[in-house]
Amino acid sequence: MATETTKTDVAIVGAGTAGAATALQCARRGLRVVCLDRRPAGQTGARWVNGVPAWVYDETGVPTSEPPELRGHAGALHLLAGWGPARVIVEGHDVLEVDMRALVDRLTALAREAGAEVRYEARALGLDGDVLRTTTGDIRADVIVDASGLGGAGLAPVPPVAPEDICAAAQGVFRVADRAAAQAWFRDHGARPGDAICFSGVAGGYSIVNLRLHGDEVSVLTGSLPALGYPSGAKLLADALARHRWIGPKLFGGASPIPLRRPCAHLVHGRVALVGDAAGQVFATHGSGVAAQLVAAATLAEVLAEGAGLQAYQHRWQRRWGGLFAASDLFRRFTTTLRPDEVARLFTSGVMSPEVARDGLSQRWPRPDAGKLRGVLRALARDPWTVAKMAPLIGRIAFATGAWRSFPAAPERVDAWERRMNRVLGVLAV
Numbered sequence: 526m527a528t529e530t531t532k533t534d535v536a537i538v539g540a541g542t543a544g545a546a547t548a549l550q551c552a553r554r555g556l557r558v559v560c561l562d563r564r565p566a567g568q569t570g571a572r573w574v575n576g577v578p579a580w581v582y583d584e585t586g587v588p589t590s591e592p593p594e595l596r597g598h599a600g601a602l603h604l605l606a607g608w609g610p611a612r613v614i615v616e617g618h619d620v621l622e623v624d625m626r627a628l629v630d631r632l633t634a635l636a637r638e639a640g641a642e643v644r645y646e647a648r649a650l651g652l653d654g655d656v657l658r659t660t661t662g663d664i665r666a667d668v669i670v671d672a673s674g675l676g677g678a679g680l681a682p683v684p685p686v687a688p689e690d691i692c693a694a695a696q697g698v699f700r701v702a703d704r705a706a707a708q709a710w711f712r713d714h715g716a717r718p719g720d721a722i723c724f725s726g727v728a729g730g731y732s733i734v735n736l737r738l739h740g741d742e743v744s745v746l747t748g749s750l751p752a753l754g755y756p757s758g759a760k761l762l763a764d765a766l767a768r769h770r771w772i773g774p775k776l777f778g779g780a781s782p783i784p785l786r787r788p789c790a791h792l793v794h795g796r797v798a799l800v801g802d803a804a805g806q807v808f809a810t811h812g813s814g815v816a817a818q819l820v821a822a823a824t825l826a827e828v829l830a831e832g833a834g835l836q837a838y839q840h841r842w843q844r845r846w847g848g849l850f851a852a853s854d855l856f857r858r859f860t861t862t863l864r865p866d867e868v869a870r871l872f873t874s875g876v877m878s879p880e881v882a883r884d885g886l887s888q889r890w891p892r893p894d895a896g897k898l899r900g901v902l903r904a905l906a907r908d909p910w911t912v913a914k915m916a917p918l919i920g921r922i923a924f925a926t927g928a929w930r931s932f933p934a935a936p937e938r939v940d941a942w943e944r945r946m947n948r949v950l951g952v953l954a955v
Contacts, residue, residue: 529662533557533642535829536657536666538649538680541570542625543801543818544672545632546587550826552639559664560636561647569645570629572779573696574744577628578887579619581816585823587632594627597739600719604882606869607726609714613872615882622737622744625815626777649673652680655796668829669797672818675784677803681794684805686784688752692731692812695758696746697778699766704741706771711738728755730863731785733811734765743772748783748812750861785809787851787925787950790943792839793936798825806846808888809854816888820846840934848929849890852922855950856885859918867914874908876915924949 535551537544540562548560562569574596582589589595602615633643650658657664657680669680675691677683701707714722721737732749747761756764759780766772788805792798800806806817821842828838860868871877884890925946933942 530656531559531662531664533559533664533666535559535668535670536664537561537670537672538657538678539569539670539672539674539801540564540629540633540643540645541672541674541801542629542632542815543674543822544670545570545629545636546585546819546822547670547672547800547825548636548641548643549587549632549639550585550822551829552636552641554826554830556826556829558636558641559644559666560641561644561649561659561661563646563648566645567630569633571625571781572777573625574622574698574746574778575625575696575815576620576813576886577623577815578889579621580887580889581819585819587819590621590623590628594624594631595621596624596744597622597719597737600721600737601717602882602886603714603716603720603722604872604877605722605724606872607865608724611869611872612715613877613879613882615879615886618883618886620886622739623815628815649678649680652797667796668835670800670825671797671803672800672822674802675782677799681797681799682791683799683803684786684789686786689750690785691750691752692748692783692785693751693757693759693780694746694748694783694812695762695778695780696744697762698742698744698776700773700776701738701741701743701771702773703771707738707743707769710769710771711736726860726863726865726868728761729753730860730868731857732761734761736765736769742776745772753861783807783812783814785812785854785857787854787946788843788847790843790939790946792842793835796835798835798838800825806850808850809857810860810885810888813888817846817850836934836936839936839939840932843929843932847932848926849888851925851929851946851950853885853888855918855921855925858951859914870908870911874911875903876908876911921950 534556535558537560540560548558552558598621605612644661647661671677671680723735725733728749735746737744747758749755751757786805792804800821801818806821807814824842825838
């Protein structure tokens with residue numbers, strides 16, 4: 526027996542952070558929304574703790590995370606080159622440690638309160654004109670949003686990601702088995718209660734092992750590029766657990782591949798809009814996509830509510846945010862080439878200053894500051910090697926900034942613009 530076709534304004538595939546945020550933003554603007562996910566209720570999206578910059582809540586109108594969703598804030602980040610001792614201490618950053626399970630659940634609940642329909646254990650089977658075929662029946666929608674993550678749902682062409690541009694990340698929250706030993710370890714590494722210690726470049730230039738003590742629990746985050754021959758994030762996590770016997774049983778966590786690339790030039794294909802990982806909306810410097818997903822969801826909903834058309838979403842997001850995320854990927858590619866001693870040299874030279882690290886951590890352009898600029902220039906002047914390493918990167922970032930600010934409004938000009946970016950910045954896909 527044929528099922529009745531559901532008619533809606535927006536159909537969303539994927540109910541993780543990107544999909545749930547899009548459902549909320551569209552529904553609160555009065556649009557009819559159906560959001561579906563192949564996973565059961567309570568299992569969608571990331572299942573670990575992630576850093577979310579506080580500014581994104583105000584930017585998107587999402588209420589700020591509070592305990593127990595909010596697991597920590599205000600502690601300093603000790604960013605070490607390799608296993609140390611060279612370090613940069615980042616004080617006063619605005620990054621919140623957020624339980625992504627709770628954030629996704631809250632976004633979903635808010636979306637439902639605003640009128641969105643959410644379907645679980647439902648799969649998208651394909652697109653036929655304006656009809657999305659799913660395992661729970663057909664959905665006729667004006668706009669289809671692919672928020673399904675890396676690779677997309679097959680509803681629109683998504684550029685593949687080269688294996689060497691995929692970060693294998695793992696994160697877990699564990700019970701502390703020996704609190705005195707845990708406190709002693711953090712103290713021996715110069716950290717105060719609530720501080721995080723991040724060892725960077727321990728398995729290739731783009732890799733971390735990050736630990737933070739939170740009462741009787743400790744969170745451990747790892748990540749690397751295993752396609753380049755390095756241990757995966759899961760292996761780095763296992764090694765950390767073996768080294769630190771004061772870490773007890775796992776409470777929750779998970780692992781996931783994270784695409785590291787500059788944003789896709791085409792965020793829109795016909796009536797399909799890409800949001801999140803499928804769109805390349807990840808801050809590649811440290812592999813975080815949460816802020817990007819929240820911002821993209823709000824931008825898309827704003828455009829749809831205005832009746833401006835899907836191409837306006839592509840144009841608006843690229844001009845405001847594309848340059849920042851493209852620059853983050855250029856810096857990520859730069860760090861991938863560094864040896865451990867070169868990572869340490871950036872730290873000790875003063876180029877990687879606390880202010881620069883803070884802006885990167887918060888996913889923002891460095892704020893204009895004459896004193897900060899003079900400090901960076903002095904650091905460069907003291908070290909010719911750093912000048913030789915950094916000058917090409919700075920030039921490419923400046924080019925990308927201007928290029929994205931002039932992203933073409935006319936869809937027919939995007940392909941030519943993208944070819945130019947590929948020539949200057951490197952080909953996006955393989």
